[in-house]
Amino acid sequence: MLRYAKYAVPYILKAPRRSPVKSLAGLALSYILFLLGAIFLLIAAFIWVATHYGTDTAFLSLGTIFLISAAIFMMIAKDKRYVKPPLPDNVAQDPLAAHIPASVRENPTVQKLLLHVSENPVAATATAVTLGMLISNEFFEEKK
Known part of the structure; x- marks a missing residue:
């Protein structure tokens, strides 16, 4: 009887599982691609503003955008509380x-x-x- 129970334990304990490695790799890839896309958009915006309005205005406008977005992200992050x-x-x-x-x-x-x-x-x-x-x-x- 005990021999049969030894063989049954893996089947009882077996449960459907998700692959955490695949989901983590997909999440990391999406973050990397998002970051790369944001960098290219910012470079393109800087070049366009610098050619039309000058380098001073390009640094000023993109710096202002970064400061405002950072302030918004800080307010969002501060608002969330773990319940x-x-x-x-x-x-x-x-x-x-x-x-x-x-x-x-x-x-x-x-x-x-x-x-x-x-x-x-x-x-x-x-x-x-x-x-x-x-x-x-x-x-x-x-x-x-």
């Missing part, structure tokens, strides 16, 4: 969550884990029992 999401009702009333300290429960990773356990109680119980059997068999098995 802890409240626990869902099914997690807050979970008997397992009642034994976990509040400081640990506020961790987003623990909240996701508790939510997963409350949504799939049978799979979570089967996984816990199987892992418990494997650990107890490894530690308490009598060696001959």
